Amino acid sequence: VADPKKISDSTVRRLSHYLRLLSAVQAEGVATVSSEELARWGGTTAAQVRKDLSVFGSFGKRGMGYDVVQLAGELRGILGLDREWGVALIGAGRLGLALLSYPSFRERGFHIRAVFDTDPAKIDSVREGVRVRRLDDLERVIAAGGIDIAVLAVPAAEAQAILQRLAGAGVRAVLNFAPVTLEPPPGVQVRHVDMALELEGLSFSLVQGRLGGDDSRPVSSAR
Amino acid sequence: VADPKKISDSTVRRLSHYLRLLSAVQAEGVATVSSEELARWGGTTAAQVRKDLSVFGSFGKRGMGYDVVQLAGELRGILGLDREWGVALIGAGRLGLALLSYPSFRERGFHIRAVFDTDPAKIDSVREGVRVRRLDDLERVIAAGGIDIAVLAVPAAEAQAILQRLAGAGVRAVLNFAPVTLEPPPGVQVRHVDMALELEGLSFSLVQGRLGGDDSRPVSSAR
DNA sequence: CGATGTGAACGCGTTCACAGCG
DNA sequence: CGCTGTGAACGCGTTCACATCG
Numbered sequence: 254v255a256d257p258k259k260i261s262d263s264t265v266r267r268l269s270h271y272l273r274l275l276s277a278v279q280a281e282g283v284a285t286v287s288s289e290e291l292a293r294w295g296g297t298t299a300a301q302v303r304k305d306l307s308v309f310g311s312f313g314k315r316g317m318g319y320d321v322v323q324l325a326g327e328l329r330g331i332l333g334l335d336r337e338w339g340v341a342l343i344g345a346g347r348l349g350l351a352l353l354s355y356p357s358f359r360e361r362g363f364h365i366r367a368v369f370d371t372d373p374a375k376i377d378s379v380r381e382g383v384r385v386r387r388l389d390d391l392e393r394v395i396a397a398g399g400i401d402i403a404v405l406a407v408p409a410a411e412a413q414a415i416l417q418r419l420a421g422a423g424v425r426a427v428l429n430f431a432p433v434t435l436e437p438p439p440g441v442q443v444r445h446v447d448m449a450l451e452l453e454g455l456s457f458s459l460v461q462g463r464l465g466g467d468d469s470r471p472v473s474s475a476r
Numbered sequence: 477v478a479d480p481k482k483i484s485d486s487t488v489r490r491l492s493h494y495l496r497l498l499s500a501v502q503a504e505g506v507a508t509v510s511s512e513e514l515a516r517w518g519g520t521t522a523a524q525v526r527k528d529l530s531v532f533g534s535f536g537k538r539g540m541g542y543d544v545v546q547l548a549g550e551l552r553g554i555l556g557l558d559r560e561w562g563v564a565l566i567g568a569g570r571l572g573l574a575l576l577s578y579p580s581f582r583e584r585g586f587h588i589r590a591v592f593d594t595d596p597a598k599i600d601s602v603r604e605g606v607r608v609r610r611l612d613d614l615e616r617v618i619a620a621g622g623i624d625i626a627v628l629a630v631p632a633a634e635a636q637a638i639l640q641r642l643a644g645a646g647v648r649a650v651l652n653f654a655p656v657t658l659e660p661p662p663g664v665q666v667r668h669v670d671m672a673l674e675l676e677g678l679s680f681s682l683v684q685g686r687l688g689g690d691d692s693r694p695v696s697s698a699r
Numbered sequence: 700c701g702a703t704g705t706g707a708a709c710g711c712g713t714t715c716a717c718a719g720c721g
Numbered sequence: 722c723g724c725t726g727t728g729a730a731c732g733c734g735t736t737c738a739c740a741t742c743g
Contacts (some may be wrong), residue, residue, distance in 0.1 A: 333683030351574035357672040424676040455649040460556030
């Protein structure tokens with residue numbers, strides 16, 4: 254089980270998806286699903302579903318499909334969602350505060366236990382039950398334990414420096430919302446959520462869809 | 477130039493990255509960059525940079541590299557960032573309001589021109605200079621023009637229905653923040669920003685990194 | 700039988716290596 | 722000579738097809 258096989262990023266993403274779908278159908282009282290059904294709901298293929306799951310074991314019953322409750326449990330274990338994770342939020346700006354009250358985090362076991370900012374007006378104020386601390390205290394608070402993951406919601410210019418401090422303090426997983434490419438310190442997993450980048454991708458597809466010259470698509474574009 | 481070649485999603489992402497880096501070094505007065513430099517700053521390889529660019533043309537000077545200003549202009553054109561895009565924001569909750577005041581959007585030419593919500597307390601209030609409208613007016617406002625892209629910041633349960641309405645109203649590009657898999661209506665580009673999913677990916681890597689050892693954390697699992 | 704689990708085939712994005720041009 | 726542009730080789734994730742077992 255603890256094999257050193259490389260799990261692709263997209264596989265992990267799909268596992269999360271499957272778990273979500275399972276939770277949904279479980280709420281409807283469904284007891285069993287086939288790879289076919291999981292695929293349809295999740296926007297992939299049945300073979301893909303089975304391949305993804307087969308990496309971690311054999312959870313299905315041939316001729317039957319997968320037991321919803323059991324598979325959900327397996328996935329939670331695989332993804333590490335059978336525990337609670339302590340999260341530190343860096344940056345109590347609008348985005349940071351929105352994340353602080355984002356329900357899906359707590360629902361899935363991610364508890365924001367510390368919030369940091371540099372704005373004196375915010376320090377020591379309490380948001381969503383968490384006291385905002387001065388950024389200077391970062392190392393001390395993390396050293397006290399209970400923090401597994403850091404969420405970076407700071408201006409782009411400051412992100413790299415703070416990432417370095419986080420790494421030094423022993424944080425090994427960071428979710429970055431700043432629109433910059435960060436150099437990940439060794440041993441630290443960094444993931445990016447870049448909303449502007451996604452919009453640019455949409456912009457691209459809109460422009461491309463309009464290329465191809467003459468009568469490609471008779472879609473009237475406004476403006 | 478307007479060839480029907482398929483551009484991979486990751487290529488488009490990297491193009492956005494390159495443009496960002498170019499803007500940064502341009503501000504520092506650098507006139508020329510090599511693919512090598514772009515690669516180092518962007519976390520890829522020089523060959524990758526050249527491949528990405530070669531799809532759209534030959535922008536470099538052999539033995540010299542790329543002219544920063546010129547390449548930035550080309551990329552802006554390719555990505556459709558040489559114009560302004562009208563954006564409709566659906567959902568004026570905390571996340572929606574955070575997005576509304578997110579500076580990177582306006583900086584890159586994405587103007588939020590309409591905000592919708594269902595909460596009577598919010599309707600007709602003005603946030604960041606934009607009046608919040610009732611969701612019922614969605615079709616009418618979009619029909620009036622000036623909206624190219626929609627940003628979905630609504631509860632998961634409502635997202636699919638609103639996506640359908642957006643498609644019906646003629647919107648062809650949607651950025652979804654709701655943590656659900658949406659069925660994209662034909663002709664509509666849907667991109668997802670799923671913050672909980674990213675956290676789960678970090679959770680996975682933390683758990684995996686801990687495997688193979690016997691001194692793992694004695695965390696009690698509930699549920 | 701029916702749907703899983705999986706080795707083999709496939710397609711595609713990435714990397715390599717070098718020809719080509721300023 | 723230096724760095725770009727690009728065909729060829731490579732690796733990897735996805736898809737196919739079928740043997741397997743409840």
